[in-house]
Amino acid sequence: MSLNDKLKDLRASGIDDAKRAERIQELNDLRVNLLGKKGPITKALRGMKDVPVEERPEIGTLANNVKKDIQAAIEEKMEELNRKLVAKKLEEETIDVTLPAQPRKYGTRHILNQTIEDIEEFFIGLGYRVDAGHEVEEDHYNFERLNIPQNHPARDMQDTFYLTDQLLMRTQTSAQEGRDMESHDFSKGPLKVISPGVVYRRDDDDATHSHQFHQIEGLVVDKNVSMADLKGTLEALCRHVFGADREIRFRPSYFPFTEPSVEVDVSCFNCGGEGCRICKYTGWIEVLGAGLSHPNVLEMSGIDSTVYSGIAFGLGPERFAMLKYGVNDIRDFYLNDVRFLEQFKGVN
Structure with a gap:
């Protein structure tokens, strides 16, 4: 078979193989096998030395055309x-915009954080500042500056976690009182502060x-502060x-x-003071402890208790x-049960 006929046969078979290919990889293989340096067209052209000189231009032109056609x-x-692949992908990834959207779940602040922030905002509105204090506290501030010396029975009620002889995990945010009083400049106005934070005691874990x-500790120190101020403040807080x-x-x-x-x-918010299970049929619910600052506490901070x-x-x-919110077990706040926590989404 002449070189001319070989080239024409390669063109016909190459075009036919290209049309019958079903995968892109087949086409890539065909390009390499037919048009590569080791392909049949290249091999056929090596026989040009046997072609008469006058026919070589025609054979060369034919060889180039065969390559171009294939x-x-x-x-x-x-x-x-490629068009078929794109069409198939579009069909598989089609989004039905008429379908209802899947709702996105959003979290919320923990109910204790919401409660603390609500109380903080209330007191900030009354002119108080917020001072969280230290969770690791000195025995001196946690007990002695609060009129609880060594061997005082009140220490037994607040048995705590000691880190050293003088360092402990605070049992009450009242421990911040001494620090706030000794650092306050009364020439600039009264001391009004709340101290929110975590406290630690060796209590047995149970429902309550x-x-x-x-805890949130509140403190006001100024001239002529009285029980009337305390009652008015706490009444406003409980109503809030x-x-x-x-x-x-x-x-x-x-x-x-x-x-x-x-x-x-506080008068029972469930029965309005008539008596119910929540208030144990008394019409009242105990909510907090308070009082006038003890003169010893003021004096230990360098404040004249007569003034x-x-x-x-x-x-x-x-x-x-x-x-x-009618929660019966304090441990529910700490179990991180989403079913429980979702009840309080945005309640404050």
């Missing part, structure tokens, strides 16, 4: 296969107790948290760092949240 057939088929919980119709009452109590000391009850007086109160955000 290349064109491969590229045409390549475009066809935890070895770790939150539990409802506009709430009333409060004071009952005598004892705390080493206040004198006189009181337990504070200045103060009010102090401490509340538990867990207790406030339990009462407000």
Whole structure:
């Protein structure tokens, strides 16, 4: 067979193979096998030395045309296969815009954080500042500066976690009182501060107790501060948290760092004072402890107790949240059960 006929046969078979290809890889293999340096066209052209000189231009032109025709057939088929791949992908990835969208779940702040932030905003509105204090505290500030010396029975009620002889995990945010009083400049106005944060005690974990919980301590020191100021402040707080119709009452109590000391009850927000299961049929619910700052506490901070007086109160955000939202077990706040936490999304 002449070289001319070989080239024409290669063109016909190459174009036919390109048209029958079903995969892009087949076309790539065909290009390499036919048009590569080791392909049959290259081999056929090596026989040009046996072709008469006068026929070589014609054979050379034919060889170039064969290459171009096969290349064109491969590229045409390549475009066809690519179009089919794109069409198939578009069909598989088609989005039905008439279908309802899948709702996106959003988280929320923990109910204790919401409760604490709500109380903080209330007191900031009354001119208080927020000072969270230290979770690792000195025995001196946690006990002694609060009129609880060594061997005082009140220490047994707050048995805590000691890190060294003088360092401990604070048992109450009241520990910040001494630091705030000794650093305050009364020439610039009264001291009004709340101290929110975590406290630690060796309590047994049960439905109403935890070895770790939150407290918010409030302190006001100025001239002529009285129990009337305390009652007005706490009444406004309870109405803010539990409802506009709430009333409060004071009952005598004892705390080493206040004198006189009181337990504070709020009229039951569930029954309006008529008596129900929540208030144990008394019409009142205990919510916090408070009192006038003990003169010893003021004097230990370098404040003249004959000129200045103060009010102090401490509340538990867990207790406030339990009462407000009807939570029966304090441990529910710490279990991170999404089913429980989702109930309080954006409640404040």
